[in-house]
Amino acid sequence: MKIIALYGGKSAEHDISVLSTFSMLKSFYYDYYNVQLVYISKSGEWFKGPLLTAAPATQEELYLTAETGELIPTGAIKEEDAIVFPILHGPNGEDGTIQGLLEVLDMPYVGAGVLASACGMDKIMSKYILQQQDIPQVPYAPVSKMLWQENAEAVFEQCEGTLVYPMFVKPANMGSSVGVSKATNREELAAAIQEAFKYDQRVVVEQGIEAREIEIAVLGNEEVRTTLAGEVVKTVDFYDYESKYLDNSATLQIPADIPAEVHEKAREYAKKAYLAFDGSGLTRCDFFLTSNNDLFLNEVNTMPGFTPFSMYPLLWENMGIKYGDLIEELIQLGLMRHKQRANLSLDHA
Ligand SMILES: Nc1ncnc2c1ncn2[C@@H]1O[C@H](COP(=O)(O)OP(=O)(O)O)[C@@H](O)[C@H]1O
Ligand SMILES: [Mg+2]
Known part of the structure; x- marks a missing residue:
């Protein structure tokens, strides 16, 4: 049986994925499995690497290129007798998109399915x-981009009406604290919302505790x-x-x-x-x-x-x-x- 380690990813959490993958590669039971590397570069290209029968020596080897791997069409990883291990954090990996692809390809994969990934x-x-x-969860206010662009004042009123400073502002779809900031007044709230909108169309403001x-x-x-x-x-x-x-x-x-x-x-x-x-x-x-x-x-x-x-x-x-x-x-x-x-x-x- 083959494990396809799918890692990297078009995501702000790319390097964390490589780090997790390097650690995992040291611990697979190579007596039972070979491990096929499939790396997704930061710009979204897919590279198929070597078939491993032992852990790689360095983490750098995992950043595949056209020299060290084979450029394959996006998503071309269908194989018999293989299970995909998506070691991808954040959007385009942990959010159900890759899971959906694997469902369509009818390939077994490790971890949450489409629904849990997307909602989580x-x-x-x-x-x-x-x-x-x-x-129980902390009080919050979702912020739509349209309202923010058309009437920032209404957004401030909505937040200040239900929450007190400090507030935490987050892009709806991200992880590893990317785009998350703390606001202790209206000026900081505006900057924090602006920052979070760099990462997503939807933003949430939370009660800081x-x-x-x-x-x-x-x-x-x-x-x-x-x-x-x-x-x-x-x-x-x-x-x-x-x-x-x-x-x-x-x-x-x-x-x-x-x-x-x-x-x-x-x-x-x-x-x-x-x-x-x-x-x-x-x-x-x-x-x-x-x-x-x-x-x-x-x-x-x-x-x-x-x-x-x-x-x-x-x-x-x-x-x-x-x-x-x-x-x-x-x-x-x-x-x-x-x-x-x-x-x-x-x-x-
Ligand atoms: N409502 C909050 N009150 C206080 N601290 C918060 C709050 N929300 C987030 N934080 C801080 O920010 C960090 C990142 O936020 P989190 O919601 O975990 O986002 P991520 O998905 O990026 O991990 C948390 O681990 C915590 O330290
Ligand atoms: Mg967190």
């Missing part, structure tokens, strides 16, 4: 789903398992792209030092959200926890960071599942899901 990526749609499920950040890992298809919570211990008040990936100003505390009831409550919400989003494979659910122990679900990430130092695999390691075994489990879940869906469509053919 979209911060506004996510809020509607959580609201429907009575899962003083809170700890705890995360739960979810694994499974129909049978859903969750971990104890881990905490991202912040040394800066805003966990932005730089602090996340560049200067290591966040450390992970696993399990989080919080009361047992809070672990339980977070696990319950995480599972409920996973089912509501029609999750499969994996997801990381990120919460805010206030000093009164109030929990707010901030977001679900259907393809969380996956280096050996990332929260998702570390949360499972704390539950007794090792990095390599976790990857194997995800592959099995992907194969199982594909088989089940194939049986469904046969029944109705």
